[in-house]
Amino acid sequence: xxxxxxxxxxxxxxxxxxxxxxxxxxxxxxxxxxxxxxxxxxxxxxxxxxxxxxxxxxxxxxxxxxxxxxxxxxxxxxxxxxxxxxxxxxxxxxxxxxxxxxxxxxxxxxxxxxxxxxxxxxxxxxxxxxxxxxxxxxxx
Amino acid sequence: xxxxxxxxxxxxxxxxxxxxxxxxxxxxxxxxxxxxxxxxxxxxxxxxxxxxxxxxxxxxxxxxxxxxxxxxxxxxxxxxxxxxxxxxxxxxxx
Numbered sequence: 001x002x003x004x005x006x007x008x009x010x011x012x013x014x015x016x017x018x019x020x021x022x023x024x025x026x027x028x029x030x031x032x033x034x035x036x037x038x039x040x041x042x043x044x045x046x047x048x049x050x051x052x053x054x055x056x057x058x059x060x061x062x063x064x065x066x067x068x069x070x071x072x073x074x075x076x077x078x079x080x081x082x083x084x085x086x087x088x089x090x091x092x093x094x095x096x097x098x099x100x101x102x103x104x105x106x107x108x109x110x111x112x113x114x115x116x117x118x119x120x121x122x123x124x125x126x127x128x129x130x131x132x133x134x135x136x137x138x139x140x
Numbered sequence: 141x142x143x144x145x146x147x148x149x150x151x152x153x154x155x156x157x158x159x160x161x162x163x164x165x166x167x168x169x170x171x172x173x174x175x176x177x178x179x180x181x182x183x184x185x186x187x188x189x190x191x192x193x194x195x196x197x198x199x200x201x202x203x204x205x206x207x208x209x210x211x212x213x214x215x216x217x218x219x220x221x222x223x224x225x226x227x228x229x230x231x232x233x234x
Contacts, residue, residue, distance in 0.1 A: 019220060110214060121211070121214055121215070129195065129210075129223045129225070130195075130225070131225075132225060133225070135222055135223065135224045136222070136223045136224075137220055137221070137222045137223075138214055138220060138221045138222075138223060139220045140217060140218060140219060140220055140221070
C-alpha cells in the first residue's frame with residue numbers, strides 16, 4: 001500500500017506517524033510512505049522585494065524544520081518512505097499528490113496548525129475528504 | 141425501517157464474508173439520538189480501534205460539506221475514522 005502523509009509538523013502529524021508505525025498492516029516492509037509538506041506561497045510583493053532565491057531558501061528551511069525530525073523517526077523503522085515538500089494550497093497539493101503518486105490512502109489529522117478551536121474539522125482535512133478518490137484515515 | 145436495516149446488514153455481512161473477514165453486526169434503534177452519538181456509543185463495548193464511514197463528499201455548488209452523518213461521527217469519535225467517499229455523486233435536489 002502506498003500512503004500519503006501530509007505533514008505540517010503539528011501534534012496531529014506526530015499522532016498520524018505514531019498510528020502508522022503501530023499498525024504493521026498499514027506500514028509494513030512492502031508498503032510505502034510519502035511524507036508531504038505543503039507551504040503557503042509568499043505574496044508576490046514579498047517575492048519581488050526579497051527575490052525568489054531567498055523565498056525558495058525560506059521554504060526549504062521550513063520544509064527541513066518539519067521533515068527532518070520525521071525522517072529521523074522513520075529511519076529507525078523499517079519502512080520505505082520519501083519526504084517531499086511543495087508550495088501551494090494544502091488541500092489542492094495533497095489531492096494532486098494522490099494522483100501523481102498513485103496512492104491508495106491518505107492518513108492525516110482532523111486539524112493541523114490552522115486550528116480553530118470550535119471547528120469540527122480543519123478546512124484542509126474537510127476538502128481532502130470531500131474530494132479524494134481514495135480513503136482518508138483521520139487520526140484523532 | 142427495521143427490514144431495511146436488516147437488508148443493509150445482510151449485504152454488508154455477505155461482502156465481508158466473501159472477503160474472508162470475521163464479521164459481527166448489530167442493528168441499533170436510536171430514536172431521538174444523533175447518528176454520530178449512536179455510532180460512537182458502540183466504540184467501548186466493541187473495544188474498537190477504528191470506525192469506517194462512507195460519505196457523499198461534496199454536496200452543493202462550491203460548498204464543502206460531508207454527509208452530515210460522517211461529519212458527526214468524525215467530530216465525536218475518540219478513535220481514528222477511515223472515511224471513504226461514495227464514487228457516484230447523487231444529483232443535487234432542485
